[in-house]
Amino acid sequence: MISTKLKRYYDPTFTVSDDYKDSLPDLQNGPASLIEGADVPIQQVGISDFKLPLKYPRPDGELITLETSVDGYVGLEAGKKGINMSRIMRSFYKFKDEVFHPDKLQEVLECYREDLDSQSAYLRLSFNYPIMQESLRSGLEGYQYYPVSIEGTMGKDGKFRKFMHLDFEYSSACPCSYELSEHARDKRGVATVPHSQRSLASMTVELDDSLFVEDLVEHCREALMTETQVMVKREDEQAFAEMNGAFQKFVEDAARLLYEQLNEQDEIVDFVIRCVHMESLHSHDAVSRICKGVPNGLR
Numbered sequence: 001m002i003s004t005k006l007k008r009y010y011d012p013t014f015t016v017s018d019d020y021k022d023s024l025p026d027l028q029n030g031p032a033s034l035i036e037g038a039d040v041p042i043q044q045v046g047i048s049d050f051k052l053p054l055k056y057p058r059p060d061g062e063l064i065t066l067e068t069s070v071d072g073y074v075g076l077e078a079g080k081k082g083i084n085m086s087r088i089m090r091s092f093y094k095f096k097d098e099v100f101h102p103d104k105l106q107e108v109l110e111c112y113r114e115d116l117d118s119q120s121a122y123l124r125l126s127f128n129y130p131i132m133q134e135s136l137r138s139g140l141e142g143y144q145y146y147p148v149s150i151e152g153t154m155g156k157d158g159k160f161r162k163f164m165h166l167d168f169e170y171s172s173a174c175p176c177s178y179e180l181s182e183h184a185r186d187k188r189g190v191a192t193v194p195h196s197q198r199s200l201a202s203m204t205v206e207l208d209d210s211l212f213v214e215d216l217v218e219h220c221r222e223a224l225m226t227e228t229q230v231m232v233k234r235e236d237e238q239a240f241a242e243m244n245g246a247f248q249k250f251v252e253d254a255a256r257l258l259y260e261q262l263n264e265q266d267e268i269v270d271f272v273i274r275c276v277h278m279e280s281l282h283s284h285d286a287v288s289r290i291c292k293g294v295p296n297g298l299r
């Protein structure tokens with residue numbers, strides 16, 4: 001039954017006094033008796049995928065503003081009903097005009113721990129980062145976009161750890177298919193096309209020092225050589241075919257080439273890489289996963 005005592009009316013002139021505000025229910029700060037389920041700590045609670053434009057530094061000193069998806073979490077102790085959820089976003093907004101190199105995350109995490117009265121905190125910023133890529137022979141150029149995240153964690157000991165995630169697309173020409181194709185040409189004069197595929201290296205690197213996205217992309221390019229191309233005329237396509245002939249790779253080769261390259265970088269303390277070759281030979285993928293394997297590091 002609809003109550004006749006309640007007004008169906010929105011008052012646009014109503015203002016909130018301090019007394020009125022104090023009278024508002026505040027369930028998340030209520031007593032432990034309100035907890036549902038086991039009264040145990042929660043490792044991460046917060047907000048996923050709130051978006052805002054943020055500035056990032058380029059190696060040449062320029063700044064770039066990119067739409068960013070933010071995941072922010074804190075740890076919640078046993079005995080506490082909930083966190084002040086809106087502070088995850090409100091605290092982050094204190095930094096909205098700053099430049100987000102990975103070390104900036106430490107300041108936000110410290111702010112989270114203080115503002116939300118929490119011992120641990122986690123932050124991840126995800127964005128698509130454009131880098132101009134030159135074509136192989138025609139002198140053209142175009143933007144390659146890289147899915148990137150920078151991530152920071154702060155544990156109960158206050159130790160800050162920072163990570164960068166990158167997805168790098170490349171082409172992998174199968175070395176076995178190449179030899180089989182050459183065999184058919186030599187022995188029987190049969191035309192062949194060895195199979196190759198678009199491939200993806202998804203990596204997480206733990207940083208000791210600062211690292212630009214451009215640096216990590218350059219490490220991938222040097223390791224794999226056959227990055228997918230943006231601008232392609234016929235001379236570029238031919239160059240790409242020659243390049244794939246020169247740098248053929250199994251999925252195991254891709255993982256070890258990246259290992260060799262990243263292992264040489266002083267600013268990278270640890271890494272884990274997953275390579276996926278989306279085979280044109282098969283309807284399934286060939287996959288490899290490799291990690292540096294430092295004690296207590298990424299696995």
Ligand SMILES: Nc1nc2c(ncn2[C@@H]2O[C@H](COP(=O)(O)OP(=O)(O)OP(=O)(O)O)[C@@H](O)[C@H]2O)c(=O)[nH]1
Pocket residue numbers: 026028082083084085086087
């Ligand atoms: N903790 C928690 N809050 C939620 C959830 N879903 C929605 N909220 C709401 O998030 C709103 C904002 O919470 P608070 O940050 O505590 O807001 P507030 O108390 O006005 O802010 P402060 O003045 O900073 O304490 C509350 O109205 C909650 O009901 C949830 O799953 N957990």
